[in-house]
Amino acid sequence: MFAKSCNIPAGHTCHADKAPLDPLSSYGTFAVLGTGEAIASGGTSLKLIGNSASSLAVASRLGQGALSLGLAELTVGAGVVAGGIVGTVAMLLPNSTAGDDVFYTAEQYADLSTANTGVRINVKYLPDGVVSTYGFYTGNNPAWKGVPVIAAIARGEQFVADLGEGIELIWTPAAEPNKVLGIPALEGVEHKPTHFVFPEVRQAEQILVNPELPPDYRDAIIWFPVETGILPIYLSLNVRNGPGVVSGVGQDVVGVWLDHARSGLGAPIPTKIADKLRGREFSSFDAFRKAFWIEVGNDPELSRQFNQDNLERIQSGYAPATRDKDAVGKRGTFELHHVERIADGGAVYNVDNLRANTPRNHIDIHRK
Structure with a gap:
């Protein structure tokens, strides 16, 4: 599998008893990034909104490269609307998987079209403009635990993953990796300080306004060629309308x-x-x-x-x-x-x- 709670023993994929309300950080390093402005065809940079590790640590996990969202050329998908769309992503990078054979190896992703994960994440803007991030524990639910696996394809020096509906995730290498100091912050955007993984829907409904469930998420695991040294990342995309x-x-x-x-x-x-x-x-x-x-x-x-x-x-x-x-x-x-x-x-x-x-x-x- 891709990720699981650090509270689940090695060799097991889910909790033996009733799952607890876990912090999202128990599943790995996460970061929330947004474009802050309409996505452009050439790519609009993703800037940091919130994270569980330092900005520099997140950048290091991404091979010191920069991420952006772009519109596929000559493509206007169902999710691309007049007036432009603003993109926000929640990204999860599992902590060390060594010594636990339930995790996929980096090489296995090349042969997978879907992969199992112990958590799926949603990110959204609340009415007051604050960004909310939360997850659902997938357990043994077959409708929840599988997510698409998308390959990042080389395009010149960049790697591009097709997220569907005309939107691409673009990774661009740093011109001078040693001078990368982290991911720039998206100014003026507040991130809700609590990030829970809910074990059941009813519990989430007591806290969240109209929580979306995993089958409705636009999420995937993005994998890069092994030679790049970039490990697979889980990415959940949310787009909202502009003017x-x-x-x-x-x-x-x-x-x-x-x-x-x-x-x-x-x-x-x-x-x-x-x-x-x-x-x-x-x-x-x-x-x-x-x-x-x-x-x-x-x-x-x-x-x-x-x-x-x-x-x-x-x-x-x-x-x-x-x-x-x-x-x-x-x-x-x-x-x-x-x-x-x-x-x-x-x-x-x-x-x-x-x-x-x-x-x-x-x-x-x-x-x-």
Whole structure:
């Protein structure tokens, strides 16, 4: 296998009893990197957002080379949208595998199309702009433990791995390796300080907002020719949309608007709010979300449906709090849901593709 918790004995691939809540660092050295700006065809550098080891140590594990994300030439995949996309990756490099024959050798990856790993990782931007990284323990779940193996192919001095949907991972050697001091930081981006590997879905749902599960991850193990000296790395990719213009007409809603957020697909966007937002351009969906709640708070009719505490929240651009029985764990505010997933081509800024949901109903939707 590729990686497992350091708490699992040699010769074993998973916990003998119930798996604990482990820190991600127990599976190896990890780093989170992002482009910070739209991915370009020639490659946009990945800069450091968070890591479990020093920047210099991570760079050393990468052969002192630099990583970037690029758009494949003459290719526009389903995940590449107008306005550009910003890429964030979580990278895992296992600690020493010596003396434990359950780990693959570096040479074996050349013959593998899929490989087993004890953890799969997701990385995402939260509504407040903080980057969250978490993993799921795969155990003996056959639908979770296998990930694609992708070869990095030589292209001149670079090595390039095709991550699918028109996105490439590019490794570029340093001109002067001895002068590499680490990976530059991506300024202005905060990384959530806790990075857990959850043993079960229910536990994750008590802490995380709409946690994605491993079958939905865009992850792979990237292997380099043995002669490069670069060991295989696990990489999980997340892309988010750049700027976009609001479209859609919304729906007329009868009664208390957010009462509809507790069932079905949730509460549709009211026509009067769609009229206020349509045609406006936003730099990110987070910026749109803030403007959306402000418009709700400014509407004379809708604003009367909130108590004073929630009115102050939405007029400041924050989602209103739900009733206790509609909350799940730490998720206690209304959430926006894309009816057709963005990954499946759903329109990001079309209000007709959006619904407001309670956390409990949002979780139920994603379970179906």
